[in-house]
Amino acid sequence: MIEINKLNKKFGNNHIIKDVSLKVNKGDKVVIIGPSGSGKSTLLRCMNLLEVPDSGSIIFEGQDITSKECNINKVRQRMGMVFQHFNLFPHLTVMENITLAPVKLNILTKEEAEKNALKLLDRIGLYDKRNEYPAKLSGGQKQRIAIVRSLAMKPAIMLFDEPTSALDPEMIGEVLNLMKELADEGMTMVVVTHEMGFAKSVANKVLFMDEGQIIEENNPLSFFSNPVHERAKEFLSKILYSV
């Protein structure tokens, strides 16, 4: 579904992504972990061109999205993205947040979009909040609404950029549960996260990044029980100190 070849990204003299290649198949749940500054968020943001890579190619559904001929706006309609800080639109109600893109892009009529939004809200138990503004919601509610806002575009793949890092501990569960549900329904997902429990139970592939490179790639069982690379071992021993 997504194939990344020899991707490079620099910020000034800072080489963030070094020759990274990676393949995500339909239905994959890829979790990217690694220390801060290792380039995992940047890699994810390159996948929908929020960051423009300096070299390399990203093939999504058969077309190279880094090429000039590619209409990136069309591509992004097929790729949902969820951010660490939710990025709901504070001046719009929950309903308007969810229906804005499908309606303004003429994909659905207003009525269809609202019907769809209500279905999505009902599913995550936030039907009652449909006419509230984001300021009234908790972090967990905001993030779940951000997720269904992306789902309203019926994306082929969902990108998650540390979706639980800005949440109170008590709210992490509700967001991860929704993500797990999506995974169980077969959504293709790429998730940057520090939630090892989620990685273990949901991922079918774990990538470990350090200093701009993917230095280990494995299924979660092998990765967590038997990391090969020294840096990965060190990382896991630090964050899983109680395990």
Add this chain to the structure above:
Amino acid sequence: MNLNSVYEQLLINFNKTFVQEARYKLFLTGIKNTIIIAFFATVIGIVIGLFVAVIRYSAKTNKKLFVFDKICSLYVAVIRGTPVVVQLLIMYYTIFSNMDNSVFIAIITFGINSGAYVAEIARAGIESIDKGQMEAGLSLGLNRNKTMFLIILPQAIKNILPALGNEFIALLKETSVVGFVPVIDLTNAGNIVRSRTFDPFFSLYAVAVGYLVMVLGLGAVQKKLERRLSQSDRN
């Protein structure tokens, strides 16, 4: 002079200033012209200001706008660097020297003038919006323009409303120099009346009260708008 004759004199002057030769009509004409000039200049100022601000903001990520960005910053520099009276005279005597619709010339002048100030206010407003908002819009498949108009600008305008209100109050009062070209605005109406009655008291106070009432009205409109737009802040 006893109190009675002071009172009488006041009555005579009041009569001269407002009633004789139906001079109150001159004040009304003045108020009408001041409002017309200030209102349309405000509209032009908002349009130009937002346009310039969006161009200058977009130029940061889009190299193709480099030339437009330079033109916009030149515009802001020139307009903010020269007095509005000089701009008005230049418009009247050179650029529109063949036109005798002075109100129109005044509207254009004050509109262009206000645009430069609104541009700076709006640019600050746009930059105050978290860049995550643009990214969220883009990631949903909206293009940059749609995201700007649907997501960034509505929030930016809400944030800059107090500063914009200030700007338009200043603009309204600044139109009092429009008498440098033949337009009967409120100030000029007062001047004309005073030159006929030789009584400065009523004409000047009438002018001052006229501006005060208009500014208070503007303030009320601003408050109402702010309240409506702050709906989404309540939690």
